[in-house]
Amino acid sequence: MNEKLHPFHIMILIYMNQTGVVIMSLPHLLAENFGYNGWLGVILISLVVNLNIFIISIVYRLGKGKSIFQIMESSLPRVITFPIYMILIGVWSMTGCMVIKNYVYIYQIMSYNTTHAMLLKLLIDIIAYLLIIKGIYTISKAATSFFWITSWMLLLQLFFIKDFEWARLTPFLFKGDTHFLTGGFIVFTAFLGYELCFMLFPYADNPKKFIKSVYKGNLITTLTYLIFCLICFGFYSFEQIRNMMYPLLDLLSYIRLPFIERIENLLFGFFLFTTIVSVVLYSWSAQETFARIVPKANKKVLAFIILTFGYIVAWFPDTLSEVGQWLQYLGYAELGVAFGLPLLLILILVIHKGAKPS
Amino acid sequence: MRTMPKAAALLLVIVIIAGCGDQRILEKQGFIQSTGYDLNGTKNDEKDNRLMITVDIPKSDPEQRMQRETLTAIAHSSKEAKILFAGQTELSLVSGQLRSTLFGVSLAKTGIWKHIDTLVRDPSISQRVKIVVVNGRAHDLLVRDYPQHPRAGQYIDRMLEKESALMSFPLVTIYDFSRDYFDDGIEPIAPIIRENKKNISFDGIALFKKDRYITKIESKQSLIFSMMKQNFKKGEISMKLGDGSKKQEYLLFSSVISNRNVKVKRSTKGNFNIQINIVVKGSVLEYSGSHELSKDYDRKKIEKRMAEYIENEAAALMATMQKHNVDSLGIGRNVRNSLSYEEWNKLDWNKEYPDADIRISARIVIKDFGKFK
Numbered sequence: 001m002n003e004k005l006h007p008f009h010i011m012i013l014i015y016m017n018q019t020g021v022v023i024m025s026l027p028h029l030l031a032e033n034f035g036y037n038g039w040l041g042v043i044l045i046s047l048v049v050n051l052n053i054f055i056i057s058i059v060y061r062l063g064k065g066k067s068i069f070q071i072m073e074s075s076l077p078r079v080i081t082f083p084i085y086m087i088l089i090g091v092w093s094m095t096g097c098m099v100i101k102n103y104v105y106i107y108q109i110m111s112y113n114t115t116h117a118m119l120l121k122l123l124i125d126i127i128a129y130l131l132i133i134k135g136i137y138t139i140s141k142a143a144t145s146f147f148w149i150t151s152w153m154l155l156l157q158l159f160f161i162k163d164f165e166w167a168r169l170t171p172f173l174f175k176g177d178t179h180f181l182t183g184g185f186i187v188f189t190a191f192l193g194y195e196l197c198f199m200l201f202p203y204a205d206n207p208k209k210f211i212k213s214v215y216k217g218n219l220i221t222t223l224t225y226l227i228f229c230l231i232c233f234g235f236y237s238f239e240q241i242r243n244m245m246y247p248l249l250d251l252l253s254y255i256r257l258p259f260i261e262r263i264e265n266l267l268f269g270f271f272l273f274t275t276i277v278s279v280v281l282y283s284w285s286a287q288e289t290f291a292r293i294v295p296k297a298n299k300k301v302l303a304f305i306i307l308t309f310g311y312i313v314a315w316f317p318d319t320l321s322e323v324g325q326w327l328q329y330l331g332y333a334e335l336g337v338a339f340g341l342p343l344l345l346i347l348i349l350v351i352h353k354g355a356k357p358s
Numbered sequence: 359m360r361t362m363p364k365a366a367a368l369l370l371v372i373v374i375i376a377g378c379g380d381q382r383i384l385e386k387q388g389f390i391q392s393t394g395y396d397l398n399g400t401k402n403d404e405k406d407n408r409l410m411i412t413v414d415i416p417k418s419d420p421e422q423r424m425q426r427e428t429l430t431a432i433a434h435s436s437k438e439a440k441i442l443f444a445g446q447t448e449l450s451l452v453s454g455q456l457r458s459t460l461f462g463v464s465l466a467k468t469g470i471w472k473h474i475d476t477l478v479r480d481p482s483i484s485q486r487v488k489i490v491v492v493n494g495r496a497h498d499l500l501v502r503d504y505p506q507h508p509r510a511g512q513y514i515d516r517m518l519e520k521e522s523a524l525m526s527f528p529l530v531t532i533y534d535f536s537r538d539y540f541d542d543g544i545e546p547i548a549p550i551i552r553e554n555k556k557n558i559s560f561d562g563i564a565l566f567k568k569d570r571y572i573t574k575i576e577s578k579q580s581l582i583f584s585m586m587k588q589n590f591k592k593g594e595i596s597m598k599l600g601d602g603s604k605k606q607e608y609l610l611f612s613s614v615i616s617n618r619n620v621k622v623k624r625s626t627k628g629n630f631n632i633q634i635n636i637v638v639k640g641s642v643l644e645y646s647g648s649h650e651l652s653k654d655y656d657r658k659k660i661e662k663r664m665a666e667y668i669e670n671e672a673a674a675l676m677a678t679m680q681k682h683n684v685d686s687l688g689i690g691r692n693v694r695n696s697l698s699y700e701e702w703n704k705l706d707w708n709k710e711y712p713d714a715d716i717r718i719s720a721r722i723v724i725k726d727f728g729k730f731k
Contacts, residue, residue, distance in 0.1 A: 036699070109481045119372075126369055163533075167691050168541070175699035237541035254485040254533060262454060262484055 003137040004205035007213035009144055010197070014217025016143045016277040017193035019224065021102045023271075024246045026190050026225060027232035031241040033183020035176035037169060039229035041187060046222040048184075049191050053218060055342045056198050057211040062349040067202040068341070069292050075348050085293055089286045089306070091337060095330045096282035097310030098317075100124050102327055103275045105320045106246065111265050121314060124276065125307050131280045132287060132303045136203055139280055146273040153270060154224065157231050159255050164234040176238075189331030190225070193278055194218050195338035198345075199285045283307060388415045388427070388449030392511035394496030395473055396462035398432050408432050409465070411439035412497040414511035415449065426509045428501045436476055453480065457515045458488040460496035463550070466564065466571035471539065474569070477532050485533040488518055491564040491571060493552040504557055514551065514558060525584050525593035525614075527560050527577070539569060543690030543707070550574055565684045573682045575675065582671045585616045585636050586718065587687050594640075599647065599663045607647030611664065613725075614640040620689060622696040630710060632689055636668065636720040642727045651727040661722045668720040680712045689716065 005013070022029075030038035063071050072081050104120045112120065131139055174180075197214045204210035232247050241247055252264035283306055290302045317323045392414040399406030415427045427449075431442035443451055459477065461470050470489075477483050492499050500510050507513045522529030527549040538546040545566055552561040562574040563583060575583050581595045594612035621633040642651060642660075649656035679686060690707045697705065 123369075123372060126365075126372075130365070167688075167695060171695050172699040172702075237537045239540035239542065240537055243540065249481065250485055250533075253481075256486060261486070 003203075005137065005140050005200060005203045006205050007209040009140040010200060010204070010210065011213040011217040011220070012144045012147045013140045013200075013277070013281070014194050014197060014214050015220040015224075016147055016274055017196060017281045018191055018218065018221040018278075019274045020099055020193070020278040021106065021271070021275055022190035023225070023228070024106060024248045026187070027229045027236075027241050027247045028244055029183065029187050029190070030229055031233070031238060032177075033179045033186065035174050035178040036172035036238055037174065037233065039226065039233045040173065041184075042222060042225045042229055045184065045187050045191055046218065048188070049194060049218050049222075050215065052338055052342075053194060053197070053211065053214050055339070055346070056195070056214075059198065059342045059345045059349065060201055060207075060211060062346065063201070065201055065204065065207055068198050068345060069289075071345050071348060073292075075352055082293065085289050088289045088337065088341075091330060091333045092282045092286035092289070093306045093310045094313055095327075095334060096128075096279045096286070097121075097125075097307070097314045098323060098327045098330060099275060099279050099282070100128070101314045101317070102320075102323045103272065105323055106249070107268060109246075109320075110249070110268065118311075118315065121311070124272070124279070125311060128276060128279050128283060129303060129307055131276070132284050132307075133300045136200070136284060139277075139284060142280075143277045146277060150270050150273045153267065154227075156252075156255060156267070157227065160231050160235045160251065164231060166234060168234050168237055170238065185332060185335065186328060188335060189328065191218070191221065192331060192334050192338065193281070194221075195334070196281055196285055198342065199288060283310070382452075385419070386450055388417075388447060388451045389455040390415055390451055390453050391455060392458045392460060392500060392514065393436065393453075393456065394460040394462070394492070394500045395436070395465055395470070396495050396497050397465045397468070408434055409436075409439070410495075410497055411436055412500045413443060413451070414500050414509065415447075415451070416509065416511065426511075430497060430501070436473060452482065454482045454484075456483055456487050457511065458490055458518070460490050460492050460500065460514070460551075461548075462496045463491055463493050463564075463571060466491050466566075469569045470571075471569035474532060474535060474539075478536055483532070486531045488515070489530050489532060489535050489548045490514065490518070491548050491550045493550050493561045499551070499553045499558065502553070507557060510558075517558070517560075518549065521560065523592065525581060525590050527580055528563060528584070538688075539566075541688075541691065543685070543692075543694045544688030545684050545686050547686050563686075565679065565682065565686045567682075567684050572684050573678065575678070579671060579675060581614075582668060583675060583686075585618060585638060585668065585720075586634060586672055586675065587618075589617045591615045597664055597667050599660070599667055607645070609642060609647070609660070609664065610644035611638075611640045611722075612643055614638055620692040622692050624696070630693060630714045632692070632714055632716045634672075634687075634689075634716065634718045636672070636718065637723070638668070638720065639723040639725050641725050645727075651724070652731045657724055657727075661724055664722040665720040668722070669718055672718040672720070676716055676718060680714070680716070683708065683712050685711050689714070 027039070030041050034041035072084070100121050101117065104117050104124070107120070108117060131142055194214060194217065232241060232251065236244070236247065244250060249264060249268070252267045253262065255263060257263070283303065286306045287299060287303045290306060291297065291299055294302070317326050390413045394412040396410040398408040398410045410430060410432050412428060412430045415429070417424055417426055427447065429443045429446050431439040433439040433442055440451060474489070477487060502510060504510065504513060508516070518529055521527050528547060530546070530548045535546045535548065538544045545568070547566065548564045550561040550564045551558055560577050562577045563580050564571050564574050566572060581593055584590060584593070593614045594610060595614065597609045597611060598606055599609055600606040616636065616638045618634060618636045623631045625631060645651060647660070649660055651657055651660070690711065693707060694702050
């Protein structure tokens, strides 16, 4: 518990947690729900995220850096905190495992088509487990090195400048067949992950810079999404994006180096790094919550129970679209947590006029 | 910590075992390099809607004499054909190294999207697979051997790569075709090739309406077409300059850098006035006329005549495209981008296009004329 997180690491952790598999289909989701020039929808959603971070920052300020569990337990009876914790554990552990299953299923479109998906998932689960039991400090260090391993991929977008045409973007803004509300929710799931910053309250090294680095993390995510989606909208025609399930996969398969082509299998492997951070952080949060219910238990055992629970649940959805459905519903639940939990905490803190001095 | 080596060993075992699940042994794979699609039936026999599908597979086995294998099957779809192929060869066929797909012209006339759709859907197929129309039958062109050239698939592939770099013909990939197919302001194109006695040659540019082949542009006009369609560098064009009375002059314009822009105006009546401006810079390395290239005055004259030549050729091309109602240049995109969404939705560009007033003006700059006066 002595080791604290540097603001830079928090920024990277938030960014890595936000980006995951949804980026595969993000341009498609934007075109389908926001219409022409839907890539600008990224900015709208990012603003909502900023609002949410602002709400969380109020909790942080009022709570004077206390962990959310301490705030809740200080004023709520166990009868109320217990179901809240159970919901949190359920949502977080299932989100973690579904993200892996989604990654595995998309991976299987390309290779290992007939290998059992759950075997591949098990491999990723083992890596995730080894990381989770090391605690948040090591997780954030790992996330930072994963960030450097994957960040060069942004440069791959230079390949598409030659065929990029502004004319394809059209001057129409958010026109065509649009679904702002449902679409907004779906696209929002691409940004989820920032909300776990409320789990990091007790670990912040520098209280003044903590919230700032969360904003910065979200800013990096927004810029990454924005540039990537802009490239897609100018590289493909609008109707085409609406028809493509995973524009990112198609983009990757377009890359050709003088000595090699069709390197998308290799490149897709790198997305495991961004995905696994999300999985690890969600499962770690679930484990921390679980530890509140059974404070005396060994955390390694708890992490094992959570991943096993997730693994069993992950057997149920059997197709890629089912996994997508599950992830979407879990995303909605997580959205409720992201907004609902901080609001509840603010309510508690206001009633108690700030955190009691510990 | 003692559990760590054990866990690592377990992980290693699992990783290695997972590799046994889906094996691909290189020698047992047949990498399809080119696929040809033709209509099976003749025109008189319209009931037969099956396809004749041909694949060209290079072989790397040094013990075998044959450099390649070609397979042909008659089936309703390419995936069905793949199952039929499997029964004809000892290799397991994979399409990860597919480089070009050839469509017979009679099939292209009936529409090719459903065949390209399976290519787009299949994740093992590259976005860079080339689309080519064959003037004749793709099967005949693919199965033949051309003694002076590499095997057909590679021959076509290399020729396309080389020539498209010089802009003599367009390189159209699955990506290009499907992008323009879905765009509402442009129609797709593809190069056409033809089988000759000894070789294969470029035969022009196929113009599509959605996915149906409509008409073609002759190969010698393809550079003019490119000038009208896009900005590019490289390429050379030979021009026949005549001023009516005098004898004809020939000129070779090379190292061409061409830029174009399109201006759209709408008259009060609602008609479109579209102006395509082309600016071409390059060097003259061959000129058979009476003017002297080194004199500024003469050179300006030649530039003017060259511009006239390009304007005339371009106007003729434009007339053909408007007559067949194919907007292969993507003028619809410029029109779309000059309107609001509601106006564009109301407008039926298909109807407007044949009657639109489209003018082309060209300006030529002779940058240099070689190292001799």
